Amino acid sequence: MNQNNEHPTREEAIKTLSHLIKDVKFAMLTVTTDQGHLKAHPMTTQQTEFDGDVWFIGGKDTEQVQCMRARPQVNVSYADPGKNNYVSVSGTAQLVEDRAKLEELWSDFYKAYFPQGIDDPSIQLIKISAQGAEYWEGSGKMKALFQMARAAVTGKPATDMGNNDTINL
Template identity: 35%
Template structure:
């Protein structure tokens, strides 16, 4: 059951992901190696799930079936915002959700549109999320880093939370 604090933290994570948009999805290959690739986030739903378009024929589809535990990482160096998500992935074929999420950019990967037989959805149910977010400007951050270097005190990097879902 989600607490009010967990809900607020998930709202913060959604805000960061919505700004960053593209995450790096890390899966495990059959030989145990990890592989990451960029994925455009389509939706962060109220149940704590992230949704992506993907190809049925993609190697990641087989990797997810064999090893559904994944990591998603998001980074925006300009705003100093970072998110790391541990979750369980599944391949879903929901025509209504595909239609809801469809956008013109997706057509670059799926030229046949919603009728493309290779088009499917990848769902990541969040188990744990961690984020770092600095609301300070680059100039203020540079000042605090310089101050930490001069004084020997540790630099305070901003807001940092770990959320169990």
């Protein structure tokens, strides 16, 4: 819950999450395996504005995509340790065929994974519809270090380490 004890509107929540994840290059996408284990994979963050959906490009034949097909509940986590910002998004994965969206998201970076380029038949668009999120927004690295040092010296807990909120989308 935020410090004002108020719940943000959906638009405010989306704006906050968009701000926190916009410059994070990689996310960890967690799926549930056939054995019921959680398994995370690094994914390239798309350079699109977060609007409640998160998009990735994956491979149709990967274990990750097969797990999402069978069990679409996933988690996407972002970390920006330089700013002390962390985001965890829970949502539902959809495996999408949409050439226009693929063209919007495609960059030559993906040729390393799909040698045939944008026409590679193994490309799979992944759309994560966010249902909720939790974030930790740091108050700045120097302030956080000061708070931790003061807590270590005084034996009292740090009091201002930033904001933490859980939001429904």
